[in-house]
Structure formats: structure tokens, C-alpha cells
Amino acid sequence: MKINVNEWGIVPGRRKDTSFRLRDLLDFCRMEEETELIFERGEYHFFPDYAAEKLLYISNHDEDTIKRIAFDLSGCNNLTIRGNGAMFLFHTDILPFYCHECRHIHIEGIQMDYERPSYSEAVIAHAEPGLLELSVDRVKYPFFVKHKRLYFTGENFCHELQFWLEMDGEKGEPIAEDPDFFFNLPDGGAAAEWKETKEGAEIRLVGEGNRFSRASREGNRLILRHHPRNYPGFYVTDSVDIVCKDIELYHSEGMAFIAQYTENIELERFNITFNPKKRRAFTAAADGFHFVCCSGLIHIKDCLAENQLDDPLNIHGIYFRIREILGKGEYLAELVHHQQKGVKPGKPGDVISLVDKRTMLEKGKSMLAEYRILNKDFCVIKLEDEIQGLVPGDVFENRSCSPDLCVEGCTFRNNRARGLLLTTAGKVIVKNNYFHVPGAALLISGDCREWFESGASGSVIVENNIFDKCAYVTNWGKAPIQVSPETEEFADKKRVHDRLEIRNNKFICTDSRLIWAQNIDTIVFEGNQVILEEGYPEREGESFYTSYVNHFIDKND
């Protein structure tokens, strides 16, 4: 059934009741077998006031709290939303799209932005090693200084600023030296004092030996990160067949798109980019596309992700840490990283891989028989079989939730941090993409010490991509392509990751570094073109650094 949403009173304009009317419409859709919602072109406003509210544990985001939701599609099946290029303007704090236990959702043809984004920005008007004068647009980014602290206010928020990302004023990308700057945090950062000025605000470092980045200079733009990472643009859980096409996402208060335990996702022409009517330095407040414990095929096609505040793509599972062995095949387990709390271990019947905490190699596998969530930190799992040799501190991951991934025809540029983070046992193909990212363009890592993002990757094929001056910020990458599972120990022959084939790519570099790889069985490097250019500080490193790599096959030789 086709529904023009204006029949439900959902019309363009700055109306507080749009979120309210949308609730009734979606309640109706939940009861229908198949619906298509059609928006006419125009600017729609979604306020949190009368919106749905749910307690959400969103992986890789801050806070496990109640969230307001504009489009709560939970329980909808065979639902299409056709935006016809409509602009959806959200008002903080609100989650634009939430899909839980949905099948066949198709969202197409929308632009998304926030009236007052969750971050602010400033231009450096004057720079000294210990003093920056900032120019701030007070209308777009209202702020005040109180007790030498700087606070930004917005729709329903007031937050102290304690870190920023500095962007090169000309290149529109993170500066090459220490682009992240932290201050006045309880656990570190520089000591700083603020003063309000006519043009904006002035920050002076008062601690001994502190200075701003050596690359800080007049004209650079600061992305002021004063808001928690708490509301992604799309949050999808326990769903099947989700398609988003022709999406222009100009801002989100967290990642642009994150899915957990979802099978088959297709993102086509999903652009994380600038609102042409605004001139912001940033787009999404965190990662671009993020997939946790998904399955089936993740297909990312012809997308653009630029200037978002973290990696454009990350696909991983979660390592649960065993706290106690309760009985035969029964374990008390812990979610360790604070942004992974409340995520379930899977469903009965899933294959669980038990992993040695020192080597990150499998000690055994079994089927999940049942589990009990105790709270957001702890759960008890029962496996079909007893696995020998497990000790508290060992970890496990859900191997049934290791999707295939195809990333093709995309552009990734000017964001904070790295490019694609690839830790899935499924088949991975990365082809025909363009990368200009400050960290490693491809990172195959995983660890059970800090992030607890699993797991062991299978076959990764990388072909016909352009890697254009990547890894120029050393904190974020050792080379354009990096393989670095963080293990304490190495086995004699067995490696954490399996196989990486790099064929027919073009590497435009400003130094020798191409590949930094550790603890992978096989790397094939064939038919790639390497071009040396200038424009960034030359970083130290070999073309091919390999350590605990069983087979390195360089067919360019």
C-alpha cells in the first residue's frame, strides 16, 4: 500500500508535531504487510519533544540510556520510505532512524541534517605555541565562557569543550601533526584557560611545557567536539535485508550508520558529505559505516564519506572476556570496552570461537546452547561442548556473525583517523575505490586488550583502488595498508589473520611506506603501481615491513 505522508498530516515546515504524527503512521505500518511511504520534496523538521523513547545499548557509542527516535521502524516489514530528495532536519537530541527486528526495509532519496549540529567550529585567527585566538560564529555556534571554561550550547544541550580536531584551512583535511588536541580532562590533556573575546574566544595553555600542534596556524579550522557520541544517523539491530540508497547525510551526532546482528545490508550512493548550503568543516560526528556482529553480505557501493570524525568503515565482532568458568561449557563473561556494553552474545545455535588471550588463536569452537544477560556488563553463556584449556581472561567471539563485505566505487577522504577496518572471517572485496585518509587506508587489526573488536579475518582482496597519500598522520597508521592484530605472543606457524591479496592498485605516496604487516599467513602483492609525490612530511618506514608473516608473495618483483 502506498501512502502519501501528507495524508497523515506530515508536511514540510517547522512543526513540533511531525514526530508525533509519524509515531501514529509507523504504528499503522507495523500492522501492514507492505507499505511505501512517500514524502513530497520539502524541508521536514523532527523535534525530540513528542518523539518515541527507548532504552538503547548502541555499540561503539557513548552512553546506554534512553533515546528519542524520529523514525522508529522497529517491527516493520516490507517498508519503503521514498524521500524524493526531501530534506529531513533533526533537532538535538534525536536518533533519526532505528530499525529493530525489521525485514526488507528500503530507504531512498533523503537528505539529512541537524538544525544545530552536535559539534561546533572555529577558525584560528592568531596562533602562538601556547595561545590561540579563535573566531567563532556565535549565531551558528552559541557559546559562553564561565570560570575560564568554554561551554557550547544548543537545542537542549550545554557542554564543556575539552577536545578538538584541527583541520588544514586550505586542504580541508586533518593537519599532519597531532591533529587531535585534548585539554582540561580529569585524566589528562593540557591545562588551559579560556577568555571570551570580541571575535570569539582565546585559549591559553597554562601547564608547563604544553603547546598546541606544531602544525597549528592561522586559517586552520577547529572542529570542536563538545558533545558525546551518542546518536547515530541510522541504528539497525536484529534485522534482515536493509537497503539505503541516495542518502545525503550532512550530520549525525554519532556514526552515520551502525548495524548490529543484522543480515544483508546494502548502502548505495549513501553520501556522508557537506550540506551545500552550509560551510561546515565536518560531516558526521563519528565513523561512517560500522557493522558489529552482522552476517550475510554487506555491500557498500558508490558511496562518499568525507570529513566525518572517525573511520569511514569498520566491520568487526566483539570479544567477550571470560571472567569465570562456572561449569562444563558454562562461562560467566564480560563485555569490557565501555562502548560495547549491553550487546548480546548472539543466538542459540551460533558458532562460538574460544580464543587464547595471548595469541588470539582459536582454542576450540562450539555451539551456543543458551545465554542469560545479567546486565550490560555481564552474561552467562552455555555451550554445547566443553572446551579444554580455557582460562579466565580468554575471550570468545561469535563466528556465525562474520559477514562477507564488498566495498566498491567509493570515495573516502579527509576524515579523522583511518580508512576501512576489516576484521571479519567472511570474504572481503575492496575494489575501485579512492582513498585519501590521514591514517592507514586499510587496517586489519583486532585485539582483546583495549577495544575488544574481533576477529580473525579470512580472505581479503584489494584491487583497482587508488591510495592517494594516505597514512600521513603517524598515530593513525604505520603505512597505507596495515595488518596488526595486537597479540602478546606469537605462535610458531599459526597466524591470526589468513590472506590478503593486493592487486592492480595505484599507490600515490610521499614516502616509501606501502605495507606494514604482522601475524598474517599470506600476503600477495601483484600488479600495483607506485607513484612518489610531495606535499606531506616524509615518514620513516620500509615499503614492506613484515613480521610473523608466513608467506609474502611480491609479484611486482
Added chain:
Amino acid sequence: MKINVNEWGIVPGRRKDTSFRLRDLLDFCRMEEETELIFERGEYHFFPDYAAEKLLYISNHDEDTIKRIAFDLSGCNNLTIRGNGAMFLFHTDILPFYCHECRHIHIEGIQMDYERPSYSEAVIAHAEPGLLELSVDRVKYPFFVKHKRLYFTGENFCHELQFWLEMDGEKGEPIAEDPDFFFNLPDGGAAAEWKETKEGAEIRLVGEGNRFSRASREGNRLILRHHPRNYPGFYVTDSVDIVCKDIELYHSEGMAFIAQYTENIELERFNITFNPKKRRAFTAAADGFHFVCCSGLIHIKDCLAENQLDDPLNIHGIYFRIREILGKGEYLAELVHHQQKGVKPGKPGDVISLVDKRTMLEKGKSMLAEYRILNKDFCVIKLEDEIQGLVPGDVFENRSCSPDLCVEGCTFRNNRARGLLLTTAGKVIVKNNYFHVPGAALLISGDCREWFESGASGSVIVENNIFDKCAYVTNWGKAPIQVSPETEEFADKKRVHDRLEIRNNKFICTDSRLIWAQNIDTIVFEGNQVILEEGYPEREGESFYTSYVNHFIDKND
């Protein structure tokens, strides 16, 4: 059925699994018709690690978030917990007792404390108008100074200190002048800088004209309030017949006891007092006993509430504010005060009183037909009848939830703020109690501008109490007995509150003030004894200030 909890593995000692085992035991109790849980004497520890977790909207507390719970009695009926004087030691953050939809709960004979309380304390070692040197016990109250800010740490917390309450070092009660001190807050307070010292920490005021309280002096103790008010000792909702007897509560992270929408509560020898083994300046972190939208009889007998951080007793409803009139008898309504979010308006069949926002007088009443909670801020209610003359901004309260109250044989002393806050339409009797509180000992108020605590009181009888030097801090009270609904306008004859009889009490005063009353129909003052003593600054004011009081009957004359 009687159960010795040690049969379920619940035994004294510092064990992480006690909360876990308790969950299983309480799951069992939920299925039984009647159970009695017997604890042997000893020290039991309740850690949050494996405890139950629920999303709670606790009235008059900060934060509407998930909370860990030690004794989650939800759904239990005819349950008795016999402590036999056992000590229950809780570890932050955890809610000790939660009763939801319970009938006939009896809890008896326990001591309750926290291993590391949610507040800290310091002794003033040296005082100047703009500088205080504080001595802090670092073992009990670990802290650090970073970037001139002072942070306290505890079990699972790290919070910046931004306000305190100063206690007279000799009297052990709030000092007489400005005992609350606020600093470095985004919305105000003094500007202050911290420095770590050998003995503790030093705070220097750096803003112009700021100074500490004129009563600040060496030897006074500061109660350092660095933790949100988020976990009461007991939280009871939608229950019937709750009895707590012989409870020694030494600390709670919020109020000692709060109930919402509960019928019949009896607290006997429920003492909010000092742990004899510790020498803290504080007990509960907020109010003593607090009742929101309860019904039946609230009976408080032979209790002691001392040195808690807010009023010993408060009984009130909630004014919901009408945001929009949607149809005949249908209203979009808002919970306004940030600590009342998420509270429901009642149940179908309850009597709703619609109240003029300017005069706080009833415009009409009707029965609640149905309601829909939109989110923690908003709900839609539908009444049986249309009420004429309502306008957005008017408010309503649930009159079916106006319990009777009897407070007898209690001692209330040395806490922050006021004594008993009495706004219920039920019959109220306050007899044979002793009061030594810094604010008004009895306050009959209510407002629909700031706190939104309702409502119009009925008959209040106050007899045979001792009011010993109350209302010595003027911010907290105009007189020992104060009636002051906060209305914008006054009607010709109709008054907000009905009748207050004050008979045969003893008032020990350090100035003339006895009663400050506004907007009540009748006050009877008979057979009371007034004794004048010294020891506190003499505050200005008449013995009987009355304004918009229809009948003031002084039979002492």
C-alpha cells in the same frame, strides 16, 4: 515458607557473587505465595557487578537511566526479610531495595551502609574569606587535583567537586549563614582554583568579590557533594502495604526512602543515622522519607532522621502542566521539573483536579479515562468530562493519590534544609516529635512554577511536638512553621490550603518568629508553650505573620 538465605549460598563476607545468588533466590520468591528470608547476623556485601539492572525514572532524583539493584523485590507478594541486625554493605553504584508491584512486604532488622559513600568530607584546617585549607582523609575519600579542579574517586566513580554543605564543627549541624557553597558551575557559583597539599587540598576563590560563608571557620566540617543524587536506599512503586522496621540506614546515594503510587506504608524505628564505627558528618545524601502520589496511610513512627542532606519528610503529588488542549477532555501534558520526568499521571478511574496556574485553585475535576505516555517529558490524558475554562499552562494533579499521614514519636535534627513538607489532601497528624532543623520545621507549600510539587492540603493537626531552635538558616525557612503556596494571584475568599491546628507544642526559639502563613483558610493556635533562648543569630520577623489567611484563631491569647 521460611528460608535461611545461607542455604542459597548467601553468607557474610566480601563476596562478589552475593548479588548474583540473591537474584536467583528472589526469582524463586516471586513464584511463591509467601516467603520469609532469614539472614544470620554478619556483614554482607552487595556489589553491582552481577546485580539486576533496570531502567528507572525515580521521582525527585537525578538521571533517568539504568540502575543496578541488589534486592529487586519486584512482583513479590507476602515477602518478609528478617535481617536479625545484619549489616548490608553496598558498593557504588547500586540501589539497595526496589519494590515494584509488590503486596505485603515486610523488611526488618537490618543495618545499611556503603563501603565508600557517594559523598566525601573535609575539615577546615585554616579559613580566610577567600581561601580554605582542607584536611581530607585520603584513605576514606581518595581524590586528586588536575588542572586546578578537584576530583573524588570511589568504587566505579570519579566526579568533580562543585558544591558542599558546611557543618558546624561543634554542633554537628549546618552553619547558620550560607551553609551551601557552589563553585565552578557552568551556570554560576564562585570561581575557584584547587591545589593539592600535604594535608589535603586548598581552595582559593579567584573571582572578584567572592568569599566563603561568614560562618566558615577552622574545625568546621564540609560535606563534599560530588555525586549525583541517583540511588535511594529504598525505592517503592505501585505497591501496597510496605513495612520497614528497625532499619539503621547509615548512608544512601540519594534519599533514604522514596515511594511513588504506593498505598499504605509503615516505617517504624527506621533510623537515618550515623554508623557508630565511622565518624562521618553526613548520613543519607538527600531527603529522608519522600512520598510522591501515594495513597492510603503513611505512618512514620519512632524514627530518627539526622544529618541527611535534605528534608527528613516530604509528601506531595505532581502538577502536570497542560501544553495543548487536543479535544474535549483530552490534553497534551508535560512533566516540567527535571527530577519528575517519567512519572505516570495515575491509573484510569483516578480523580484528576484541574488547577488554575495563577491562583492554584481548582477549576474543576474529572475522572482519568485513559492516558498514553509519549516519553519521559510528555503524555496525553483523556478525562471523562470536559472542563471549561482551561488554558495551556494550567496544571492538574491526581487527587486520588493523596494519602493520610501520621508522623509520631520521631526525632528530626541537624539535616540540610527543612523538616516536614506537607502537601497532601489527606488527614495529617504530626504529634510527639522533636525537631531541631535549620529551616522551617513544618512547611506547607506547593507550586506550579519551579518544583511542581502539588497539592492543596486538607486538615493538618500538629500537637505535642517540640520545635527546638528551628529556622535559623533564613534561606530555608521564614519561621518554624511556614505555609506558603507559591501563587501569582490570590482569590477573594478561596484559599489554596485548608486547615492547620497547632496545639500543645513547645517552641524553643532564639527570636520572635513562630508562624509565617499565607493563602490558607484557617489556622488554630492553642495551648502552645514558647520559650526564648540564645545561641543563634536573631532573625527578624513577627511571631505570627499572616497574609490571605481567612481565619487565624489564637487561643493562647
